[in-house]
Amino acid sequence: METLLDKHWHQIESDEVCKLLSVQPDKGLDDFEIDRRQKNFGANVITGKKGKTDLERFLLQFHQPLVYILIVAGIVTGFLGEWVDSGVIMAVVLVNAVVGYIQESKAVKALDSLSASMGTEAMVLRSGQKIRIPAAEIVPGDIVLLRSGDKVPADLRIVSGKELRIDESTLTGESLPVAKNEQAVNRETVLAERKGMAFAGTLVSYGQGKGVVVSIGNKTEIGRISGMIDSADELDTPLTKKITRFSHMLLIAIMVLAGASFVLGLMRSEPISEIFMAAVALAVGAIPEGLPAAVTIILALGVSRMAERKAIIRKLPAVETLGGTTVICSDKTGTLTENQMTVQEIRSGGHSYIVSGTGYSSEGSVTPADGSQGDNKALDECLRAGLLCNDAKIYMKDGRPMVEGDPTEGALIVSAEKYGFKHQQEHEAFKRVDELPFESEWQYMSTLHELEEGRIAYVKGAVEKVLGCCKEMMLPSGEVVELDRDTIIAAQHEMASKGLRVLAFARKKVRANEQLIRADACMGMEFVGLQGMIDPPREEAKAAIAACQNAGVRVKMITGDHALTAEAIGLRLGLRAPGCDIGKDCPVMTGREIAELSDKELTEKVSDIPVFARVSPEQKLRLVMAMQKNGDVCAMTGDGVNDAPALKQADIGVAMGITGTEVAKEAADMVLTDDNFATIQAAVEEGRGVFANLVKFIAWTLPTNAGEGLVILTAILFGATLPILPVQILWINMTTAACLGMMLAFEPKEPGIMDRDPRDPDRPILDKTILRRIGIVSLLLLVCAFGLFKWELINGATVEKARTMAVNVFVVLEAFYLFNSRSFKRSPFELGFTTNKWILGGFTTMMVLQLIFTYAPFMNTLFSSAPINLLDWIKILACGLAVYFIVEFDKKRTSSDI
Numbered sequence: 033m034e035t036l037l038d039k040h041w042h043q044i045e046s047d048e049v050c051k052l053l054s055v056q057p058d059k060g061l062d063d064f065e066i067d068r069r070q071k072n073f074g075a076n077v078i079t080g081k082k083g084k085t086d087l088e089r090f091l092l093q094f095h096q097p098l099v100y101i102l103i104v105a106g107i108v109t110g111f112l113g114e115w116v117d118s119g120v121i122m123a124v125v126l127v128n129a130v131v132g133y134i135q136e137s138k139a140v141k142a143l144d145s146l147s148a149s150m151g152t153e154a155m156v157l158r159s160g161q162k163i164r165i166p167a168a169e170i171v172p173g174d175i176v177l178l179r180s181g182d183k184v185p186a187d188l189r190i191v192s193g194k195e196l197r198i199d200e201s202t203l204t205g206e207s208l209p210v211a212k213n214e215q216a217v218n219r220e221t222v223l224a225e226r227k228g229m230a231f232a233g234t235l236v237s238y239g240q241g242k243g244v245v246v247s248i249g250n251k252t253e254i255g256r257i258s259g260m261i262d263s264a265d266e267l268d269t270p271l272t273k274k275i276t277r278f279s280h281m282l283l284i285a286i287m288v289l290a291g292a293s294f295v296l297g298l299m300r301s302e303p304i305s306e307i308f309m310a311a312v313a314l315a316v317g318a319i320p321e322g323l324p325a326a327v328t329i330i331l332a333l334g335v336s337r338m339a340e341r342k343a344i345i346r347k348l349p350a351v352e353t354l355g356g357t358t359v360i361c362s363d364k365t366g367t368l369t370e371n372q373m374t375v376q377e378i379r380s381g382g383h384s385y386i387v388s389g390t391g392y393s394s395e396g397s398v399t400p401a402d403g404s405q406g407d408n409k410a411l412d413e414c415l416r417a418g419l420l421c422n423d424a425k426i427y428m429k430d431g432r433p434m435v436e437g438d439p440t441e442g443a444l445i446v447s448a449e450k451y452g453f454k455h456q457q458e459h460e461a462f463k464r465v466d467e468l469p470f471e472s473e474w475q476y477m478s479t480l481h482e483l484e485e486g487r488i489a490y491v492k493g494a495v496e497k498v499l500g501c502c503k504e505m506m507l508p509s510g511e512v513v514e515l516d517r518d519t520i521i522a523a524q525h526e527m528a529s530k531g532l533r534v535l536a537f538a539r540k541k542v543r544a545n546e547q548l549i550r551a552d553a554c555m556g557m558e559f560v561g562l563q564g565m566i567d568p569p570r571e572e573a574k575a576a577i578a579a580c581q582n583a584g585v586r587v588k589m590i591t592g593d594h595a596l597t598a599e600a601i602g603l604r605l606g607l608r609a610p611g612c613d614i615g616k617d618c619p620v621m622t623g624r625e626i627a628e629l630s631d632k633e634l635t636e637k638v639s640d641i642p643v644f645a646r647v648s649p650e651q652k653l654r655l656v657m658a659m660q661k662n663g664d665v666c667a668m669t670g671d672g673v674n675d676a677p678a679l680k681q682a683d684i685g686v687a688m689g690i691t692g693t694e695v696a697k698e699a700a701d702m703v704l705t706d707d708n709f710a711t712i713q714a715a716v717e718e719g720r721g722v723f724a725n726l727v728k729f730i731a732w733t734l735p736t737n738a739g740e741g742l743v744i745l746t747a748i749l750f751g752a753t754l755p756i757l758p759v760q761i762l763w764i765n766m767t768t769a770a771c772l773g774m775m776l777a778f779e780p781k782e783p784g785i786m787d788r789d790p791r792d793p794d795r796p797i798l799d800k801t802i803l804r805r806i807g808i809v810s811l812l813l814l815v816c817a818f819g820l821f822k823w824e825l826i827n828g829a830t831v832e833k834a835r836t837m838a839v840n841v842f843v844v845l846e847a848f849y850l851f852n853s854r855s856f857k858r859s860p861f862e863l864g865f866t867t868n869k870w871i872l873g874g875f876t877t878m879m880v881l882q883l884i885f886t887y888a889p890f891m892n893t894l895f896s897s898a899p900i901n902l903l904d905w906i907k908i909l910a911c912g913l914a915v916y917f918i919v920e921f922d923k924k925r926t927s928s929d930i
């Protein structure tokens with residue numbers, strides 16, 4: 033078998049391939065054979081994806097301007113004979129790399145495990161049964177069933193295909209989908225033209241097909257070219273890029289300043305070693321090098337938090353963008369509604385019927401609502417069409433009936449059973465010989481059945497579509513007369529206004545041997561009836577919509593359903609546009625109207641419309657672009673293949689985890705594991721929280737750098753002794769960022785975070801208030817550290833002790849300022865001191881470290897520190913308290929609404 037797997041499958045006829053792989057294409061493998069092959073060939077997974085290796089990741093930690101400066105500083109101090117300093121600097125470089133590596137690995141792992149948890153599934157035929165299994169369990173010889181939206185799980189030789197088209201851009205770069213069929217091609221045919229093959233990782237964009245697995249895992253074409261698969265560990269986001277650019281600009285400015293101070297020192301004929309140390313201290317202190325990494329970690333923590341709330345982030349920048357979302361466009365069915373369909377009304381043969389019972393239980397009945405008596409052949413055909421033109425199944429789980437497949441179709445099985453039809457019997461009597469599956473684009477499904485007297489085709493779908501296929505309609509007697517379109521449309525409107533989802537049914541007799549082809553499947557049919565089903569709005573969606581609207585985020589429903597159904601559901605959900613309510617002065621816009629508008633007109637109108645109905649997936653793309661032209665940050669949901677372009681275009685593409693196709697999930701930035709609208713609102717809330725914490729972290733960390741830079745610059749300008757040495761600056765920066773700053777990542781969301789308007793994407797990250805605060809704290813750090821340092825020297829303290837005072841001033845002030853930084857508006861008392869226990873833990877750890885720094889003899893040797901007394905601590909704490917109160921006072925004067 034092993035050698036078999038290296039064949040040129042594309043040149044072998046498909047039945048021969050099946051023979052070679054010992055499988056029957058209409059049955060699949062049996063359990064014994066699957067077990068054996070799984071042991072033989074292993075799992076269908078690609079190992080060794082592209083992405084950085086652990087070693088590369090570790091080495092890249094040294095690839096930062098600050099680290100270069102430090103390494104040079106370490107070497108030069110070594111040459112100058114300052115062995116201890118040189119050793120400490122090198123040790124810091126190493127510790128920094130290890131810490132950076134561990135943190136980054138954690139972030140990558142968080143993202144990796146999320147993408148793994150979304151592993152793809154595939155539909156296979158095994159022992160004659162269609163079953164859905166994880167793609168990893170597929171073995172060579174398995175028969176895989178493909179339909180539009182699927183990701184091909186392994187390399188397949190196509191056995192049969194119906195209008196099958198596959199997007200192979202991941203593999204061949206060809207952007208247009210390629211038509212596939214079962215035909216063999218020449219051995220020399222290039223990959224992109226092997227029409228009889230479907231390759232792992234490519235996406236089915238249309239039609240359906242069946243294929244036999246010929247290669248799995250690393251043996252597949254995509255597995256061989258490892259490196260072509262995107263790894264999910266991209267950690268750059270617009271914000272981190274902005275910050276990196278800012279650090280680099282600052283780096284240049286600081287290097288110029290450091291160079292100038294070096295020249296100044298030389299002109300003053302100061303000792304070279306001292307001038308050099310001052311220049312290094314300036315560079316090390318003033319550059320916020322750790323910032324991009326810290327931001328990445330805060331974002332990654334946000335990813336985990338969102339996952340807990342059932343929103344899986346596929347692309348890290350989404351965490352950032354979510355907080356600034358201004359419009360959420362959501363599908364209706366399943367996202368805003370329960371997707372628990374129950375047929376309640378039927379109109380057929382000129383009569384109306386009520387269907388009793390709830391859920392998917394077949395208990396209930398179909399009774400005339402208008403007192404009509406006797407047989408109704410049209411009703412028979414209407415319910416039979418619903419039952420046969422159907423791919424769903426009802427099964428029992430824990431004593432409760434559940435639906436497998438499309439709930440709309442589940443509801444039609446149930447209504448037919450309530451009428452007295454038996455699912456299995458009907459399917460046996462009307463053997464299905466062909467089908468055209470439902471595609472949103474076409475809005476109908478059709479099946480063809482073999483009977484003794486000939487073939488019969490059934491169609492079910494959107495009312496306008498099905499009526500478009502019919503010229504005639506059936507009466508209760510079975511007689512066929514001319515179609516009375518107006519009466520049917522009036523009946524549809526009556527049902528839709530109650531919020532019912534209405535489907536129409538039709539049939540036609542066709543010649544033996546005739547097949548279904550899209551072009552003429554929907555022609556010359558006889559209309560047999562309408563079925564209207566209820567799909568209750570989700571309670572939690574109603575609350576979530578209200579929360580979004582309160583937060584200045586507009587919610588729009590974009591549905592494939594009828595305008596009246598959409599309007600009724602929209603009303604129940606409380607959807608509205610600013611200044612108008614649906615049903616009153618705010619009309620529902622339909623796909624047809626969208627088609628008539630130019631892009632410019634659509635851009636003008638789009639903001640005021642809360643509900644869009646009968647929208648085709650292609651129109652979703654136009655809607656997203658129109659909203660973006662208005663400056664909106666747009667989240668858009670989708671589940672089908674054709675939704676992918678809109679999902680990619682949207683600022684946040686949201687795919688459904690349960691009902692979504694693989695194509696939609698691949699295109700999305702975020703996947704909802706519960707398909708629920710409320711989860712989007714939760715993610716927006718989390719996004720706002722993460723962004724707020726990011727800004728708090730930046731506002732907390734920048735004064736350290738600015739303060740250190742100012743202290744050193746002042747010392748250089750006045751030709752004074754350096755109040756803090758480069759190694760001491762390294763100590764401050766590393767310990768405070770890890771023990772204090774990072775704790776802001778765990779800051780809970782402030783109350784009222786969903787009561788403000790979304791952040792304007794053009795607004796700078798740091799507004800005037802925050803910049804002023806950063807300035808105030810930086811100056812306070814300068815005054816306190818420089819002042820106390822000088823004071824100690826004047827009063828006869830050793831320079832080591834005076835520097836220890838300065839270092840402690842920095843750390844203690846940062847620690848107090850950390851409590852201020854928990855909110856730009858509220859005091860820690862308002863927030864509650866224990867609401868972020870991480871901060872208390874970090875504060876305590878930091879203080880213990882400072883005691884070690886000050887009193888442990890080995891630290892005194894390494895960092896040139898010296899013990900200080902109680903009075904000194906009191907002076908330092910007094911400075912800390914002063915900063916705390918000044919910032920709190922500043923908060924009361926101004927308010928920033930981050």
Ligand code: ATP
Pocket residue numbers: 362363364365366438440441470472475476477492493494495533534535590591592593594
């Ligand atoms: P949303 O886009 O909000 O999820 P939707 O599910 O109604 O709404 P589509 O799935 O595109 O959107 O369905 C559009 C229309 O096609 C429906 O209103 C219905 O009339 C018809 N339809 C839906 N499902 C089927 C099906 N399985 N078979 C035949 N017709 C269907």
